[in-house]
Amino acid sequence: MKFLTKVIVILLVTFSFQTVIAQTDNDDEEKLSLNSGTIDNQFEFVIRRSNSWQDYKTVKKTWLYALKAHTLDSLKAVHKDLVDTQAIVKKQAGEIESLKSSLSNTESTLNATNDEKDNISLFGIQTNKASYKILMWSIIGGLLVLLLFFIYKFKGSNSATREAKHKLEEVESEFEEHRRNALEREQKVRRQLQDELNKQKS
Numbered sequence: 001m002k003f004l005t006k007v008i009v010i011l012l013v014t015f016s017f018q019t020v021i022a023q024t025d026n027d028d029e030e031k032l033s034l035n036s037g038t039i040d041n042q043f044e045f046v047i048r049r050s051n052s053w054q055d056y057k058t059v060k061k062t063w064l065y066a067l068k069a070h071t072l073d074s075l076k077a078v079h080k081d082l083v084d085t086q087a088i089v090k091k092q093a094g095e096i097e098s099l100k101s102s103l104s105n106t107e108s109t110l111n112a113t114n115d116e117k118d119n120i121s122l123f124g125i126q127t128n129k130a131s132y133k134i135l136m137w138s139i140i141g142g143l144l145v146l147l148l149f150f151i152y153k154f155k156g157s158n159s160a161t162r163e164a165k166h167k168l169e170e171v172e173s174e175f176e177e178h179r180r181n182a183l184e185r186e187q188k189v190r191r192q193l194q195d196e197l198n199k200q201k202s
Contacts, residue, residue, distance in 0.1 A: 117190065
């Protein structure tokens with residue numbers, strides 16, 4: 001009696017395992033399809049559903065043609081994606097080169113503007129501000145020396161003194177006009193530089 005019960009239990013457990021395994025296989029096969037899913041699943045479908053004979057598989061021609069068509073479609077899609085990606089990369093490379101060229105032009109313009117800001121045109125010659133100041137102070141110093149010389153030389157003569165003063169006023173007026181012009185040029189250069197910087201920021 002106990003032996004018979006054991007045999008029945010063993011048979012029931014074995015049958016249950018076979019049922020579960022069969023259901024799993026059926027579920028896997030239900031997931032496989034020739035007309036949907038990945039190419040790998042389609043190949044798996046053909047392999048599992050084909051008939052076996054010794055070490056060979058007999059496959060339906062329609063399955064092979066369908067599998068071939070699906071594979072070619074997949075390859076075409078991959079090739080199209082590759083071509084599209086190459087086109088995008090080429091376009092982006094062109095844009096990068098254009099941006100590099102634009103940046104180079106902007107840097108050149110900025111350098112030219114900086115040079116113009118740091119230099120002053122004196123008699124058509126570009127001179128830096130330090131040299132310009134030295135030159136101007138030298139001129140002023142020379143004029144002052146000349147003025148003192150004329151004052152000393154013509155001290156006894158009122159008319160000569162008035163004439164010297166008149167000349168000094170003219171020189172100072174010219175210097176003031178020149179200084180005003182130089183200041184206006186410097187302000188103009190600074191405005192141009194600021195406009196250029198604003199353009200770059202925008």
